[in-house]
Amino acid sequence: MHRIVAVVLALLFAPVGPARAEADAAGQGRILFEQKCASCHTIGGGPRVGPDLHGAHQRRSEEWLIRFITQPDRMIAEKDEVAVRLVEQFNRIVMPNLGLKEAEAQALLGHIRAASDAAAAPAEIPAAAVAALGRPQLIAPQSIVLGIFFFISAIILLVFAWVGLSTRSPEEVNVKKAYGFRKAMFATASVVVVAALALTMPGAPYAVASLKPDRIVYVAARQFDFVFSDEPITSAADLGRIPTLQRLELPADALVEFRVTSLDVNHGFGVYGPERQLLAQTQAMPGYVNRLRVRLAQGGYYKVFCLEYCAAGHHAMQSGFNVK
């Protein structure tokens, strides 16, 4: 009887025990990766601040990887051949020592293995596609503003030149006439300013601010990436627990509200259109949520760049989304 109970118990628990432990380890590895590594690395999504870790377990020994994940700074200082070459390749940005224990590195390796198996090999961006991007074109409002700026600048230059030249032949000034002219100038300027305000105020975005957005996207910026989600992510501990949007798709012509915060230092959240013009931007600040509302008519891929120098990996801090 005891033996039967023992066998039944063994059958019930034997396969479950290790499998669950493995799943837990994989889950822990995934959370650790989201929290500590995903800001610089992808697995199959291409290089970012650091190399794509797709298949890292195939190109390096387990021992090397564990050591590098726990003590990258020491290995680089000791001039490990592979580590030094990687530093050269990645703009001399040294991977920080994140104070991980060996068990955590093991869990991370488990995740890198599992995620590498799940993801296809990273696609190279064809050089032709990069070369085909021409110089960015000025969009209408920008070129109109630039035109007005040049026009006013030209008038100011002409006035200065005229005043400068007029000093060659000094003449008496009729003070009364000069004051009269000044009054007339003031009246003209007042009329122009009030008219310009009356014409342009209705276009100010205050009315849009009272509309209900069609879509709210939460953005958490951190060194060195942007995390999109449908729920607020307010601390690094939320990463890996709150689902993030790996690929953000937005409907065209919808009113989209980005709620932008930062998990570490100040960043900028700059949205660039498919022709690579800056369309909208706000700051990403720790402890604050800045709202940025946009209505994007044109379909295509919009890029997001960090607009505030935030440390050595700033140049790689970019993301993007599709509008359909």
Ligand SMILES: [Cu+2]
């Ligand atoms: Cu930055």
